[in-house]
Amino acid sequence: SQTIHQWPATLVQPVGSPLSLECTVEGTSNPNLYWYRQAAGRGLQLLFYSVGIGQISSEVPQNLSASRPQDRQFILSSKKLLLSDSGFYLCAWIEKTGAGELFFGEGSRLTVL
Amino acid sequence: AQRVTQPEKLLSVFKGAPVELKCNYSYSGSPELFWYVQYSRQRLQLLLRHISRESIKGFTADLNKGETSFHLKKPFAQEEDSAMYYCALRQGSSNTGKLIFGQGTTLQVKP
Numbered sequence: 001s002q003t004i005h006q007w008p009a010t011l012v013q014p015v016g017s018p019l020s021l022e023c024t025v026e027g028t029s030n031p032n033l034y035w036y037r038q039a040a041g042r043g044l045q046l047l048f049y050s051v052g053i054g055q056i057s058s059e060v061p062q063n064l065s066a067s068r069p070q071d072r073q074f075i076l077s078s079k080k081l082l083l084s085d086s087g088f089y090l091c092a093w094i095e096k097t098g099a100g101e102l103f104f105g106e107g108s109r110l111t112v113l
Numbered sequence: 114a115q116r117v118t119q120p121e122k123l124l125s126v127f128k129g130a131p132v133e134l135k136c137n138y139s140y141s142g143s144p145e146l147f148w149y150v151q152y153s154r155q156r157l158q159l160l161l162r163h164i165s166r167e168s169i170k171g172f173t174a175d176l177n178k179g180e181t182s183f184h185l186k187k188p189f190a191q192e193e194d195s196a197m198y199y200c201a202l203r204q205g206s207s208n209t210g211k212l213i214f215g216q217g218t219t220l221q222v223k224p
Contacts, residue, residue, distance in 0.1 A: 041122070042216060043216035046211055049210075101162075106156055
């Protein structure tokens with residue numbers, strides 16, 4: 001069966017520090033991968049998606065970047081965190097056709113102080 | 114531009130009362146519509162999709178293209194229905210699979 005893992009689950013970082021959130025998927029090949037941010041009052045905002053290794057599409061301009069170094073690995077990064085980067089980050093995957101259900105990870109809560 | 118609007122941040126009802134969570138969308142093509150739910154301390158998960166036309170946990174949702182709506186309904190709310198509900202849209206022709214979500218509505222079912 002397919003599973004998706006995210007880590008760390010919680011993170012408290014000072015302003016200006018770097019960030020790396022990691023997501024891996026097991027039990028499937030060549031999935032489409034996504035990073036969403038869940039913020040109060042703003043719902044779920046799509047940040048990045050990837051349809052293959054090294055292929056990243058950004059949905060909103062921001063202080064963050066994403067990378068997909070391996071087929072089932074998706075990383076969310078920042079060189080210098082801002083206060084506004086605080087939030088709950090969700091990784092998700094879907095089968096290659098893009099149809100069907102989107103499966104979410106458990107999320108990573110980032111607090112920038 | 115694609116947009117999903119859920120006008121209510123919080124909907125509070127008593128157990129046994131009917132529930133309607135509103136969702137309106139903006140999209141010029143043929144969309145696929147979904148409802149996702151997040152129960153306390155659980156992952157966000159699919160509740161239902163319009164193409165399935167099925168009832169899940171007593172919930173139904175009908176796509177109304179004329180009103181561009183996809184409201185989620187249940188005739189008799191249960192306490193275990195308390196959760197955050199998100200309406201989502203996918204371009205019908207898209208193979209990227211990406212979903213555009215609304216702001217979410219917290220459903221609170223009181224005993």
